Amino acid sequence: MAIILDGKKLREKILEQLKIKIDGFYRKPSLVVILAGDNPASKIYVNNKKKVADRIGINSQIINYPSNVSEEELLNKIKELNEDSGVDAILVQLPLPDGISKENIINAISPEKDVDGFTPYNFGRLFSGEEPNVYPCTPKGVLLLLKEYNIELEGKHAVVIGRSNIVGKPMAQMLLNNNATVTVCHSYTKDLAQILKTADIVVSAVGKNIVNGDMLKQGCVVVDVGIFKDENGKTRGDVDFDSASKNAAYISPVPGGVGPMTITSLMLNTVELYEKG
Numbered sequence: 554m555a556i557i558l559d560g561k562k563l564r565e566k567i568l569e570q571l572k573i574k575i576d577g578f579y580r581k582p583s584l585v586v587i588l589a590g591d592n593p594a595s596k597i598y599v600n601n602k603k604k605v606a607d608r609i610g611i612n613s614q615i616i617n618y619p620s621n622v623s624e625e626e627l628l629n630k631i632k633e634l635n636e637d638s639g640v641d642a643i644l645v646q647l648p649l650p651d652g653i654s655k656e657n658i659i660n661a662i663s664p665e666k667d668v669d670g671f672t673p674y675n676f677g678r679l680f681s682g683e684e685p686n687v688y689p690c691t692p693k694g695v696l697l698l699l700k701e702y703n704i705e706l707e708g709k710h711a712v713v714i715g716r717s718n719i720v721g722k723p724m725a726q727m728l729l730n731n732n733a734t735v736t737v738c739h740s741y742t743k744d745l746a747q748i749l750k751t752a753d754i755v756v757s758a759v760g761k762n763i764v765n766g767d768m769l770k771q772g773c774v775v776v777d778v779g780i781f782k783d784e785n786g787k788t789r790g791d792v793d794f795d796s797a798s799k800n801a802a803y804i805s806p807v808p809g810g811v812g813p814m815t816i817t818s819l820m821l822n823t824v825e826l827y828e829k830g
């Protein structure tokens with residue numbers, strides 16, 4: 554049976570250390586989250602982020618806008634926050650309402666306050682193998698989890714399923730920067746099962762049930778980023794946990810794996826931006 558990559562346990566360990574560090578700062582680091590529209594999942598994510606921030610002494614603020622907010626209004630607010638020396642970190646919760654350009658909004662965030670690492674400056678530095686101000690939260694959380702369990706990346710074949718800017722692409726690049734040999738799969742990939750059979754490490758970020766134990770190499774490491782609700786309203790990951798944990802040496806559960814690590818990375822990134830500022 555596979556060893557569980559326990560994101561909740563690691564979250565608690567990191568947050569405890571981070572709280573002690575923040576207690577020693579002369580002022581609280583500050584995180585501002587912009588939430589536009591009324592996407593129910595986004596509201597839950599944003600409130601969870603605030604709860605964790607408050608718990609460890611990060612000063613967090615959620616700015617809510619209705620779904621008919623204009624792009625100009627959001628851009629003006631970002632400009633104001635960029636210029637506010639009391640704000641260390643800015644996060645714009647995605648997705649944005651229809652008609653608002655995600656690119657224009659993200660590009661407006663100062664790279665020094667870009668807590669998600671999504672601005673072209675930070676993304677560009679990541680992809681050119683240089684240090685960005687901070688690394689994108691979800692892939693950073695995945696790497697922290699692998700490191701905690703002493704999982705070697707160098708020379709390993711890592712297969713990333715999904716190629717979004719939020720997870721798949723930065724994940725693949727960060728694995729590459731850690732000297733893994735990386736294959737990226739997506740909806741046009743032919744014979745995913747054959748590719749997975751050669752994977753030492755699998756990171757799945759799709760949002761549907763796509764991986765089962767038969768597809769996996771014996772002794773591999775499986776990190777499940779995906780989250781969706783099944784027909785019974787139960788939270789699921791991309792990977793069939795029961796069959797996969799028979800073949801894998803390590804596996805992350807959903808919930809309790811990558812999710813807690815994403816929030817943890819957000820807190821770490823906020824503190825890193827505060828320290829750099």
Ligand code: NAP
Binds near residue numbers: 714721741763
């Ligand atoms: P996304 O933008 O919808 O991207 C999904 C990716 O999956 C796309 O690249 C798509 O390929 C690929 N895909 C779809 N069907 C496929 C198939 N049959 N075979 C192989 N690849 C396939 O989603 P995302 O934002 O990256 O998020 C992915 C999942 O992770 C979601 O469930 C999301 O909720 C979850 N997530 C979790 C966390 C966390 O903290 N745990 C954080 C972020 C996201 P194409 O590019 O070809 O369309």
